[in-house]
Amino acid sequence: MERQTVLIVDDSELNRMMLMEILGEQYHYIEAQNGREAVRLMEKKLTVDLMLLDINMPEMNGFQVLEQMNRFRWIDEIPVIMISTDETNQAIQQAYAMGVTDYIRRPFDTFIVRHRVENTLKLYANQKRLMYLVSDQIREKEENSNLMVGILSHVVEFRNHEGGDHIRNIRSITELLLRRLVEKTKAYHLSEEDIALIKTASALHDIGKITIPEEILNKPGKLTSEEFAVMKTHAAAGAVILEQMTFGQEKPLFRYALEICRWHHERWDGHGYPDGLRGERIPIAAQVVALADVYNALTSERCYKKAFDHDTAIAMILGGECGAFNPLLLECLADVSPRLRITSHVPLDGDPYRLEVNRLSDELLARADLPRNDRVQRILESLQERIDFFASCSGGIQFEFDALSGLADITNWDEPPQYRHTVKNAAHPECFCRLSQKDFHRLQEAMAATTKETPEFSVSLLLPCGTEHHWCDLRVRTLWSDRQPEHYVGAVGQLVDPQLSVKKPLLLSAADVNTEDGTLALAAEMRRLRMVFDVVRLVDPTTNSVLELDEQGVLHPNGSHCAAFWDNGRSCANCISSRALAQKTTLNKLEFTNTDMYFVISKYLCLNGMPCVLEMLSKLSEGRWIDANGTRLLLDHSRAENMELFMDPLTNTYARRYFESYRSHLEGMEHVAIIDVDSFKQVNDAYGHQTGDTVLRDIVAAIHSCIRSTDTLIRYGGDEFLLLFPKMDEHIFVRKQNEIREAVRRIVIPEYPELHLSVSIGGVSGVHPLAEAIRQADYLMYENKEKYYTEGEHVTPPPKMEENIKIRDK
Template identity: 30%
Template sequence: MNRNTLLVVDDVEVNRAILRALFENNYNILEAENGEQALLLLNQYKDSIAALLLDIIMPVKNGYEVMSDMNRTRLLKNIPVIIITSEDTIESEVRAFDLGASDIVMKPFEPHVVKRRVQNAIELNLHREHLEELVELQSVKLRESRDVLMDALSSVVEHRSVESGQHILRIRMFTKILLENIMHSYPEYDLSERTINIIASASALHDIGKISIPDAILNKPGPLTAEEFSIMKTHSEKGCEILSGLDRMDDKEYLRYAYRICRYHHERWDGKGYPDGLKGDSIPICAQAVGIADAYDALTTDRVYKKAFSPAKAYTMILNGECGVFSPKLLECFKSSREEFVRLTHSYADGHSPKADLRKAPALPQFRQTEEQDTQQYGQMKYAAMLRCADSTVMEVDLSTGIYHLVYIASEDFEPLRSGGNYKEALKNFTEKSVHTGDQGIVAGSSDNYIHDFVENGLLKHTLKYRVLHRATGDYLWYEAVTLRINIQAPHSHRILIVWKRLESPPIQAAQSERSSGITEIQNLMVGILQCVNDRWFTILDANQGFFNLSGYSRTDLNDELQGHYLNIIHPDDRAEVIARFHEKLLLGIPIELEYRILARDGRIIWILDKCQLSVSGDGKEYINCVLTDMTQVKQAQEDLRLTMERHQIILDQTNDIIFEWDIGSDMISYSSNWEKKFGYKPDSEGSLSRIPNASHLFPEDVPSFLALMESIRNGVPYRELEIRIANSAGHYVWCRVRATTQFDRNRNPIKAVGVILDIDAEKRKTQELTAKAERDALTGLYNKSTGRHKIQKLLEERGGSEQASMMIIDLDNFKQINDSYGHMFGDAVLTEISSQLQRLFRTGDVIVRIGGDEFLVYMCSFADDQVLHARAQRVVDAFHNVLKDELQDYHLSCSIGISCCPDDGSDYQTLFQACDQALYHAKQQGKDQYALYDRTVMSGGFIRNSDQLPAAGTRIESDDSLNLVTYSIIQQAFQVLYEARNQEAAINSILEMVEQKCNVSRVYIIEDTNYGTFCNNTFEWCNKGIKSEIANLQNVDYSKFMDGNCRYCDLFNENGVFFCPDVATLPPKLYNMFHKQGIHSLLQCAIRNDGRFTGYVGFDDCKDKRIWTQAQIDALIFISELLSTFLLKMRAQNRAVAMAENLQMVLDNQNSWIYVIDPDTYALKYINAKTYAIAPSARLGMPCYKAFFDRNTPCRICPVRDIRININQTMEVYNPVLKVWSMADASYIRWESQDACLLSCHDITPYKE
């Protein structure tokens, strides 16, 4: 795990800046200005954060609350917290350490001390994690040694009990499998993988007490007498006595589980076990699990007193209480683990597999500990409660194995069901002993028939009614026996439920079959009417002429070609879905609507709207009555509209920019899918303005300006843009430009903001790099003189009235001697080391400047008193004594310092500089190697040097700035023009004009490709005075005319994308002729590339002389070209996206239908077209559709959106009592803004209804 990030949490920006400067060279820095945002970043980047630097006093959530939350989520275990606070009370320190802080640093702090202490905390945490790994490894080895010893002890029992075989090994594996199932199904038992492994290992000692049982009893071939059984039962307590003697073992947890298993594994749920007669969950869960495993293994293996039963017989006996009563919850888990138990029974049968250590049981699916488990648990509880309320006897049967489980017995009249080795024997015994003799033939005769129907025809339900003996009175009572398929999604599944429910009165014999004798023949209808059996094929019983007209089949064709099966008419791709929906909805007994395709006899595909309902006949069989409507034309129109919207969405997704829409009323923001592609996580789309100040991925310093932008949009400003930083999934901040345009309603009230988020990180960082080159001294990396002056002047303007500041001029004494003695290269090394010393001695917020060869200027923003100033100056003087001391053996390096204070000695840069300079001159006069504070009574009237002059004393080694001020100003102005641009094309022309004027070139232009580089167009141009324009002549130009052979024009550009020719006469003839006609002598062209493909270039021509540009000018022009290229490409992409969006909006608004898009889960509106707004003007994006159109507070009971993910398309008629319209509502499952959505197109059918 690569922990390379520090999270700095402080509500004061200056404090964050100081800490950022300390650590940014070694760590990636994330910042938060309150506790809420800190927790958001902690949870997202918990695997990469090395330490948390946390302030205590903060808004929203303070530091104590952050640590409390980290304790609760166990984040504090892996992330050390260093408290940095001004709270120096004992109580606050104690509280911080109690909550888990690794260290506390008091403000104000020494930066480099903080750096060392943070590093120590990180290293200690890494060592701790490493030690934990070593301890865990050692624990594993100790557990392995313990298991070997315990297995050896258990083997003593195996050798004494000749029938045990591999009993111990199987018990361990059975126990592990059963407990894993319990862990996933019943989280209230609080089991974990670690606990399960310990219990499984400890289960080996469950029968250790049998070592004290006499061989005559232990290996007796027949039944035990009561006295012998009493002795045998003592093995539980004897085993506990043996385990008590092992109390010196280090693993107390293992011993505790072994003791509980040994003592309680023969206890039973109803309290009839031994030795203590425990009942229910008072029996430890470990002992309950081992008890089931032990009983199962005893039944399925040969013993001296019996032969082995089959696994199916063993399951039936345990489930029906023949081995004692077990927990219903554990029996459910036991049933679901049947395949694993059976497999292990055969794989590890006695004498079949060699003895081995516990092998890892097959891994069960890894369920998350979420609400799904609670739902499963509550479902089982509801199931049990329902059985008690219904007071019905329920038997669960697996027809494939014969295993049955009496889940609930409502009356002792059904006790005969407990007898029998399988369900057939149990039903036979029950029929003979309890069913009225007059009904036994019905029960016995129909039993095999309906079971055959269930298996072969995929039926779901069958009902019989007969009389059962009431043993208390001797009377016969009427019962209804209903057979139900458990898994309706699997028609070949052999697991069923049989439910016996008492009838209050004898059944009334129907005068005739409840099934309709036929369907009224109504010829030439637009709908088809159908009745079929609810079997696996939907066998057709009757149909009207409308169905035959619709499908193209005759009655004879239906039987001959399709065997009378309606399922064969349904499109093969829709069959599984139709079956699933039938089974899911029809059992509720309410009419349902389905949409699917059928195959007509002539091969046509017809979309069908099927309205159907389930009915039950007197013989217990189920039938489905259907009304079929042809909706092919509606579906086609709906599909065409969906594809149109999807095409536009694809076009929008192809741009690299992030498009967003902000609904001002609901404060909901939706983003295009590029957000997740760009940043690696889903954006927060709810409560934008309210959540951003407290928890967001924005850089804290950018939050106020972003909120100001959104507020201005809310107030009706038509357009705003802003540059901000957003953290990506790796924890790195990415520079982005946000452009937002306001949309207004008819009353000019702002309702939405639509915009784009552009990635300008590369441009911004390159600008910062060039800016740093322009602002910094090339040798030392400090600010140069002009930049330093500008920054100090700005700080002086922002200074508070009472705030103290100071200025120092530091001059090296006799530096010329070093240059003369050691050379200028060594002198440069001295200056570099001195610069590093100054950066360590002063704070991040202070300004350090190299103003000349060996002169430096420092501006201290604020300090407490003069004592601090004196101490800092003396530290500088002392530090110079140790610079390269070993190398400067014959020379003593020293410096002189002049100091002025603000506001005492002046409040502007020039005054403070002159006061400093006089103080420096005074220090030199006093013997050098010292500092002096300006004192106007002593120093006034002396030598005065202007701040713009070169230093008066010392040898000057001038800095070599790589870019001159003209170049720097071009870059700065270009950014300013683009940043403030309202008209993008005018902005590009302005930059071209500026470059032409600043660099004195003849012509600046942009060439863009068409047709993948074959032709080009001159799209922008700016010419100097007297230079002829070529833009009209350079349209649809063919490159190949000017190139020789197979060469391409893009081949002229080097690997950096630059084509530089100081003399065009040196070019091949074709190229020379082209450029000569344009009057060009020298040129510089920079390629425009889109995803690595050459798409044009930015050109700079000199039509007066043969010109050689300096490297600084070339660098600047290349950067300007890259800036223009990026801006131009994004402008083109944005224009295409806007055009596509406008086309989509026009298409939707001009549809003669009410069209809107909603979230299929929340029903929130995501889009509304113009016609929908016209009929429902109060509707707003983000509002639930049932509220916007039906004025309801809950979703509609009948809605075409229900189950849209399953059906993809649905259509139904809907009446809106609020709007008083009838509509045919078409619902389609689509992707909208890269999220699942539902498109609804509602066609007005009110005139037809009236």
Template identity: 30%
Template sequence: MDGKETILIADDADLNRAILRNLFEDEYNLLEAENGEQALILLRQYRERITVVLLDLVMPEKDGYEVLKEMQENRFLYHSPVIVITADDSMGNRARVFELGASDVIAKPFDPAEIKNRVKNIIELGRYRRQLETMVAEQSARTREANAAVIDMLTSVIEYRSLESGQHIRRIRMFTQILLEDVAENYQVYNLDSRKIQLIMEASSLHDIGKIAIPDSILNKPGKLTYEEFEVMKTHTMKGCELLTDLDSLRDQEYFEYAYRICRYHHERWDGNGYPDGLKGDSIPICAQVVAIADCYDALTTDRVYKKAIAPSQAFSMILNGECGKFSPRLLECFKNVRDKFAQLSAEYADHLPGKIKTAPHIPSASLYDTGDNTLEQSQLKYFTLLRHMDSTVMELDYDTGVYHLVYLADQDFSALRSGNRFEDAIRNFTEAAVHPEDRAQVLALLDNYIRELFDEGLTCRDRKYRILDRSRDTYVWCRASLLRINLENPRQHRVLLVWRKEEFPQPDQPGHPAPFEPLPVAYPAADLLLGGIQKCRCDQHFTLIQISHSLVNLLHYSEREIETQFQNHLMELVYPPDREKLAKQFKEQRNEGKILQLEYRLVAKDGLTVWVSDHCLITVENGAEVAYCVILDAARHHQAEEELRLSLERHNIIMEQTNDIIFEWDIRNDELYLSPKWKSQYGYQPITKNVSSEIPRISHIHPDDVPVFQDLMQTMRIGIPYKEAEFRIADGAGVYRWRLVRATAQFDIDNKPFKAVGVIVDIDSQKAEKASLEDRAARDVLTGLYNKVSAQGRIEAHFSACAPDDLSALMILDVDDFKQINDRYGHMFGDAVLVELSSNVAKLFRGQDTVARIGGDEFLIFMPNVRKEEVAEQRAEEILSVLKDLLHENMRDMAFSCSVGLAFARGGALSFRDLFEHADRALYRAKAAGKKQAVCYQDEMRNGLIGRPEAEAAVCRTEIDSDRLKQWNLPTLISRAFDILYGAEDFGRAVQSILALIGEMFEISRTYIIESSKDGRRCNNTFEWCAEGIEPQIHYLQQVPYVSNGFDYRENFGEDGLFYCQNISKLADREKGFLEGRAVLSTLQYAIRENGTFYGLVGFDDCGIRRFWTREQIEALTFTGKLLSVFLLKYRTQDALSESVLNLHSVLDQQEVWLYVLDPDTYTLRYLNRKTKELVPEAEPGRPCYEVFYKRDSPCENCALKQALETGQSTMELYNDILGMWILTDASIVQWNRMEACLVCCRDISRYKDKKSQDSKQKIRESCGGAYEYR
């Protein structure tokens, strides 16, 4: 939204919206609504963006009172204050709208300046309020930080008083955070975010603060508490609340609200059996529920004075099975997800380990077996299982960890399953207490391999029957025990549900859960007539075939023997590999819903071809295991049709994804609209899709002025016109109206009646903006940017055709006195700048709806519609004279600047534009004849002839506009000539001089120049200069001039854009003038030469004749020239410095008394040789191989220093050169030379050293031989 504030205008009158739009559209982004319902739609969509609402009271759908009431109820007024604009300015009405929350009331008709100021004030107040809220939030955060020290001290007191607490507080904080994060992820109903989680985690530290008030004899008693002592202990919840209530000086409302709830309610239980208030279910705050589980787990897994710690797995089972009180089923599901993290933290922060007090706690990552499954989906799966087994007892078991949870107890005869801290203990206790002695071995098989086999064989269900004791009748009854696997997708996770259900009497088959029945007969002739026939298979991970039909054999061309030997009767291995995972998922999903399945997949035949089949399955149970009877049918033809349809839809989707257009389909009969997903990405909100023909015109995001266009488009499609296009504006997600083109095509049914309209919505906003820009440029004067003569006349005539009969309008014609003398004395450039400055000052005096235009060389027109009285326009004319009187006082000391104004009025459309213009024109020339420098209003007596001007000169024939003629220069020509000079020149200095001369002559500038910084950057030198005739050069004076003088750095004059523009040097402070002081400069424009933030100098343009007004076009042209020169100058100076560095390097290398040369490591050719090398081997030159030059060889040397340097980066070797007859010490290093890898070789003559070493060796041998060596 380009940083603009957004205003919503809600008014059903097009004219009122147009007036307000004209007032605010330049400074604000506008949204418009023509009824109350549409205004509320926009408020709901853009409530954070709309900064003020301009609301009419009398509107259709919902009036302004209803809008205000709903805004108040939905707290919209906080973000979007309302200014009511109404014709009813009575005290009663004002009281009513203020009571509904309006911020201001403005009576119609309103003053434009007044309403603009009121809107501005309300927006500023809103901005200040938001700033204050930010300050308060920051202060609150600082207060919380300050409170942290006190809170830490309080928690430390708790730890030291309670001997068993240790790091209890720290663990509670971490447990709380981990569990809250899982709850937030899986149960959005609790509305938890990261900020709330952080607050609750911090507040959990104070859950046991009330224990400060508990006597030590009770708090640290080693044994079990008596009833009376436990009642005292229970009071720590309320004592803690009292302490928190007394901490007023530390109060952070939200933080202490959480702390209070946790402290009071963390011993409440889901079934209402907690304390102190006996709350039940979700009436217990979620923060207290989470801390309760964390506190309970920590109490179980740590040593206390009255008990020893138990293992984490045992603690999990006890909490899950309600041995520590009932907890929320939702929280228990999340508790299962984080059990590994809890166990890890218990080990890391155990009481016997050093406390990690000052560091942030480490939150364990997900365990190896954490699948990331959605907890809500898992809960739903188990919920559906419970529905299928409403009269059953259900237990959940994690086979890997042994953690079990008795989810639902339907019959007290199974209550023994709740006993025991481990799954094994629970099963053994139940077997001993409730199972018939003859059947106990079957039950205890659960502890052997019975469950493991379910996973190993890939089964989803196993069933057994045995007898249990019915205690109400003291007799044994039959019970069915089902083992159901959950989470089939993850083979590493082994979780099951155990379901027990009494079956003393025959039970009807429950939906989704099969009851045993006799196997289906399959050996009948009709089965083989079916393509694929009937198969029987086990419901394991392989879908093992028990019985195979001959028709399946014929379909796949495998024999039964081949299926058995090659595929081990595994149907899954006959399935096309990419379909196997999909088939397993289909089977699981449909099996959860019932026992009749319809599957579709591909089989691979013996010839390698794939065959699409449709598999209809019936699931039953035989001998305690599930089996499936499958009818496999050839589905190739059906699937081919589906595949063609899928490819067609896929092509359609690809087209929709690759285009930025929005595809739509309107069901005319049902009045429903479909839009492609591009709508959401472009607009960010859901469209209206139902009852569109009535709802979209009433409450849509379409601009109110364009609703009739939309309605016409719909009606055109409804009556059966084949094709129609329409353009209208729609508000996007940011509340900005964007232009869209809709192309719609009607579709006809068999009766040739239209039933659908399809098409595209095309973004044409940029084209519309470009077109509007071109139209605006065509309507504007090139020099001043004001309207031109033709567009001004069109605007005025349009107003006359639509205005009311009693509307008063004023027209002024302004003419500069003696403007020709200004042009003659100061030049046309200065004259143009005068007109630009005049235009800017005059335009500021008028309203947005007024028309200010340039109609001649120095003549201007001002038209003011809807003037309240004539005195307003007359006052504006006097203000023009006052503002322009001293406009050029300092620039034209020897000439007075003034203007004359002619003024005329018209009521309604009584006068034509030509007549009104002629009246103002006659008044203007009356002002000229009366001595100029004044404003004259038209009178009837002026009708007879023009004063001081021939009658034949008609009003529409004005003076010629200079800017309408071809300019002496234009930017493309300047660019072209500058580049031609730079790229065609051999001497860079002469090229720069030529460009400076070109600019100076083209723009009539006194002096153009370049100033460059010294090497240390502290001083500057004038290096290039061009001066106009009669202007004294300054290049000899501006040498080594310091940038900093009188405590001011001249470089600070330049802004971020690199420009320093001063129209009047005398207005600069003395210390800011720098080297401009004493140089006869009146005006200057300078551009900084910068690179990577470093100031390297400037390009300057001075005027020594006048205090010049630089027009925007001139500034842009001179700025471009400055940028161009700075780029080439920096490049030239860099190359110059580089060349100098290369010369210096070569000079240094040539002075060395060693042989230096550079080699290409790939070709061994010489790249560079120093002077010493050339003297030693005169025939050596770049491009020749080193082995050829120095050793007269045809190939590289075996013992080469370059080869070793390539391996290690550097090598040193002693070599004997038999061509040169000397020993050489060679150093070779890999370096960068001209940005390429090369080898630098440095050689020294060590022959004398080698000869001396040889003589010394011989002397040592003679001495060791006692002189005998001499006689040999």
């Protein structure tokens, strides 16, 4: 039997140990030393059977934890027993008001704690079993009911020689139309239950065909007027069959089935049969099934005709070739047309009973006051997540992709309103035809690297824009199921062309400066710009030259190499100014020196017939820029996040959580190193944890003294560090590793001068993805560590524990 899980939230390790000792080994325990840690655990996975919660804790106290649990409805899923020394009525009343199941005072009474925990777990376990039992019974009844409907409809299909998909398709199309209808109007008062019943009843729409002679039913050619008159009787005959039933006629399902059977061939203009009903006199259930039946008949092969393609069928229906339908329903059909293209011949949902089971079980649980799933709350939060994402973006092309349907809803804000919105099938080759194979694979890899914890990434893509190609920035956020945390459900994103987003030129146009007066005006403009930017210069990327304007406005090289500014004696890879010159436009990007980072704007100009580029450079000092694999993201201050959550409090460098949160943005780093402190356990054992903390802080300081501000150091484990270099020559990368080793060897701990420190380093270059680079670097690091031990280079063995205690006592 699987052990139940108890989450103990208390800042006192002694209290946590006492509680586990009292409760024994029959439970699985999870510990949290403060409220914030407990909330993080619950955010990751709701698999806790009981929480024991203290009130007075640092960072977030017990009542603040209860506030969060009530906010996200976790209190309905997890019973809470409050444990505290506070015996005031106010504290006890507040705890019960916020949903706790019980309140136990300290000091602990073993008998009381053990039995109250057992009773609470039994109560909630019984409630959960009841919930699952009820859900299973509802599901079984629904399956039996739908099975009987399926058998009856299959009898009709078999006799009519129709494909087995006919009824399934009618149900799927009916549901699509109904859901779009309730989104557009509330006039028909259709609830979730009504939609499920109409969908089920639609399977019986042609049951009257069992009364039609088979030679008419399956005639391959056109029916005569007499034969067609017989065929039309199936609608009324189906209604008669249902009316002769001696039970169930008071049920809503029966009413819908009767309406659909009799009137699914009625038409909006009164020219249908059998009763010639007109307009809204036709029940809405029959109207919807009639439209679904016509579309499916057109797109399916019959003994008397070939199948029409989707677009032709839609055009025929909207053009009135198949009779008159409710104009509002025709709008619904047009709206769902993109989804019909790919879903009309496949099940809309892998579990056809899911919606009804959820509805009935939720209703029952609400009446019984049992723990219930916060599905609606999570749906609203998912919608809010999408809204917040889109609100943070401006302009460009925005899209929302649904993984179930495979469709992408695309909004191009640069188009006129009537052409702004489109829906595309992501499985169609044309959807990504503008991407090169290389960029398409980069996009696939970036998508595959996302998780629920790190859902967002950014890449730069080279896309055609008219007769030119522009570098465009793509930002994507993947969406994940709350019921199945590992299940990817879609994505939202934005594509921006930085060149098109600039509404007016930053300076005089190229034509304006192509005169003597214009050249002098440019010289004056450059003097003004130097008051704004850190560096303003003219360059010729074809010769890697920096250019100057003399007093007469003549442009000539000044003898400097333009790449020298970037600590690079040769041409820059992916030079932004070269692209701006080739495309005769304005571009921008991030660029790095060995110590600093700059935002670069490159503008094409033509001076007296000589093409060149105006570069404007702004040094960045706030936050940390990540520029890997085309990704541009300003972390820290720019994202308005509390960076304390991502910092290691001991070493004041980035923590493992930082790596997990921004992992997709760190993809593409050119150089990756793993650093591990040698003999660190021996240092802790012999000199104490306080000295161990000092060692880690000094080692981090030594590493920082050897790297650039653009490099990223992360405390990856206890004494293991991950070091990432975005742009650097490989020989410099090797030199940096040696510099770090030497810097660590020079560390002196004043209290223990005999303590000599060292680190083992493994580094790789040009390995992707990042996970593989880390794996290879880790392997090399352990190879170096083995060499370190076998060659006897490790630190001088510390004195024995007894001697060391004496040293520390002095």
